Amino acid sequence: MTDLAYSARGRRYCDEDIFLSSRLRDSFDIALCHPQDAVALMDDFDVVLVRNSGPVIHYSEDYAAFVRHARATGAKVLTELSGKADMAGKQYLLDLFDQGYPVTPTVGSLGDLDRLPPVEEYVVKPKLGADSVGLRFLMHDELATLEGDELLIQPRIDFLYEVSFYFIDHDFHYALNAPDPARRWELQPYQASAEDLAFARAFIEWNSIDHGIQRVDACRTRKGDLLLVELEDLNPYLSLDRLDPEVAESFARGLAKSVQTLADGT
Numbered sequence: 001m002t003d004l005a006y007s008a009r010g011r012r013y014c015d016e017d018i019f020l021s022s023r024l025r026d027s028f029d030i031a032l033c034h035p036q037d038a039v040a041l042m043d044d045f046d047v048v049l050v051r052n053s054g055p056v057i058h059y060s061e062d063y064a065a066f067v068r069h070a071r072a073t074g075a076k077v078l079t080e081l082s083g084k085a086d087m088a089g090k091q092y093l094l095d096l097f098d099q100g101y102p103v104t105p106t107v108g109s110l111g112d113l114d115r116l117p118p119v120e121e122y123v124v125k126p127k128l129g130a131d132s133v134g135l136r137f138l139m140h141d142e143l144a145t146l147e148g149d150e151l152l153i154q155p156r157i158d159f160l161y162e163v164s165f166y167f168i169d170h171d172f173h174y175a176l177n178a179p180d181p182a183r184r185w186e187l188q189p190y191q192a193s194a195e196d197l198a199f200a201r202a203f204i205e206w207n208s209i210d211h212g213i214q215r216v217d218a219c220r221t222r223k224g225d226l227l228l229v230e231l232e233d234l235n236p237y238l239s240l241d242r243l244d245p246e247v248a249e250s251f252a253r254g255l256a257k258s259v260q261t262l263a264d265g266t
Contacts (some may be wrong), residue, residue, distance in 0.1 A: 001032075001033060001034075001035050001038050001049065001050045001051065001053050002017045002032055002033075002034075002035075002051040002052050002053055003034055003035060003052065003053050003054045004017065004032070006052060006054040009185060013052040013237060014052070015240075016237075016238055016240040017032070017051045017052050019240060019252070020051065020252055023249070023252035023253075023255075024049075024252070024256055026256075027259075027260065028256075031045070035053040035054070035059055035063060035066065036062045038062075038066045039062075039065050039066055042066075042069070042070070042075055043073065043075075046076065046263045047076045047077070047078060047259055047262055047263050048076070048077045048078070049078050049255075050077065050079060050235050051235060052237060053235045056128075057128060060128075076263065078212050078259060079209060079211070079212025079213055079214065079234065080209050080210065080211050083207060083212070083233035084206075084207055084208070084233075085203075085207055085214075085230075085231035085232070085233045086230060086232045086233055086234050087233045087234040089127045090125065090126075090127045090152050091127055092231065093152060093154075093228075093230075094108050094152065096203075096206075101202070101206075101228065102199065102225065102226060102228060103227060103228040104155075104219070104228065104229055105117060106153070106154050107152075107153050107154075108127075108151065108153070109153075110146065110153070112153075113143070113153065116153070116154070116155050117155050119140075119155040119156060119157075120139060120140060121137055121139055121140075121155075121156040122137070122138050122139075122143060122153055122154065122156060123136075123137060123153070123154040123156050124137075124138055124143075124151055124153055124154075125151070125152050126151060126152075127151065137156060157219060157227070158222060159220055159221050159222070159227075160181075160219075160220040160221070160222060161177050161179050161180075161219070161220050162177060162184060162217065162219050162220075162229065163177035163178075163192075163196070163219075163220065164177070164187075164216065164217045164218070165196070165197070165200035165215070165216040165218075166213070166214075166236075166238060166251070167213070167214045167215075167216070168212075168213055168251070168255055168258050169209075169211055169212065169258050169261075170205075171254060172192075172197060172200070172201070173247070173250065173251050173254060174189065174243060174247050174251065175192040175196070176189060176190055176239055176243075177190040188242065189243065189244070189247075196226065199218065199226045200218070203216050203231050204216065207231065209233060211262040212233065212258070213233075213238070213255070214231065214232065214233045215230075215231075215232040215236035215237075216228065216231055217229040238251070
């Protein structure tokens with residue numbers, strides 16, 4: 001399930017799905033379809049692999065119908081639809097902050113601003129947003145204009161860089177970072193330390209997904225700590241074009257193994 005026409009900030013999302021489909025074809029009979037066509041086609045296939053299907057907010061009714069149909073028929077979906085992170089919206093950031101996880105401080109109302117560190121500027125985003133849809137930067141005195149209760153409020157953190165960790169099932173495959181915070185998608189391979197992987201794995205374990213692709217996005221603070229920015233468990237962009245070819249091939253083999261395991265019910 002992919003939207004080959006979807007693009008964001010000049011990145012060609014379709015390229016990595018074309019690559020992955022070419023590798024999966026070595027092991028499976030596959031077909032690609034737009035997310036709005038999934039319900040009509042999925043009953044004829046053993047596994048539905050959700051890839052670069054674009055922000056759900058652009059086709060929310062179709063996606064809701066897909067989820068209902070998958071659950072009603074027991075369809076095998078990768079990533080599994082039991083995800084508690086971005087798959088279900090941004091509520092998890094509030095929950096994890098409340099539970100003391102190392103996440104970007106996040107509150108859901110102006111009345112809780114005192115729980116955030118004092119800053120001059122805030123990040124405001126919708127709970128059901130994705131790919132920066134609806135994201136705004138507001139000064140403190142501008143927050144009073146906010147309306148609605150489906151928003152998240154975070155301090156705008158002065159961080160050193162962003163880093164992402166990529167997993168299939170519970171297996172770590174690679175990490176990428178953006179050395180320049182102003183250029184989020186100019187990524188390069190990152191050598192993750194044992195401490196980095198322990199940080200990322202804590203969120204993979206929390207999410208309790210057995211089959212699927214997950215991307216743990218974090219920022220490195222000026223103090224050297226990692227804070228979770230996002231746990232993408234629905235259709236994470238993988239930036240495979242930024243990898244050495246052998247790493248990308250290894251990821252494709254890992255994905256084929258996960259699909260086979262899910263299909264076999266093991």
